[in-house]
Amino acid sequence: GIQVEQSPPDLILQEGANSTLRCNFSDSVNNLQWFHQNPWGQLINLFYIPSGTKQNGRLSATTVATERYSLLYISSSQTTDSGVYFCAVVNTGTASKLTFGTGTRLQVTL
């Protein structure tokens, strides 16, 4: 099946810093989503981005499907950004089955 790798696995930032999270995938996809799992365990949809670039406030994401990677940018980080960020993809031709990466754990400190 498709492999999804995220980097870095762990990240510690001071409040106000910027960061880039990466997601590499091993096959063609027709869906790519970024999620934030907050400290209470909720999965929050950040972006639905099978290709192109999107921005939502301090967050933006870019997917280059032909090169099989996606990037999540967090600018001016806040303590509420702490948690785990997951990338998940749907391999082309596999119905809607999402395959998750193992996540990037982000801690933002004061």
Added chain:
Amino acid sequence: NAGVTQTPKFQVLKTGQSMTLQCAQDMNHEYMSWYRQDPGMGLRLIHYSVGAGITDQGEVPNGYNVSRSTTEDFPLRLLSAAPSQTSVYFCASSYSSVLGAPRTEAFFGQGTRLTVV
């Protein structure tokens, strides 16, 4: 707009007991699925359904049963709970990905934290 609703939020079972985790969505999505999340890991697919009356196995189906009698509901049954099934369970729904279908963005419920002792 309720989205995807899971019940219960927390549950403790004894080894060998059975139970059903409930999942309902009000977005008229065809595709529904169950995932489990274990510490330090991503989510792994247990079972999924592409529409009422149709279910199939995911990556980790052993010990779980599902059925899909309506578009809205997709319950997950644990037949005889084992400590290895201690996990957080998530239900998700989306449109199907058949050619020409709308975007297949998945929406998740709030999760059920299950402990088997």
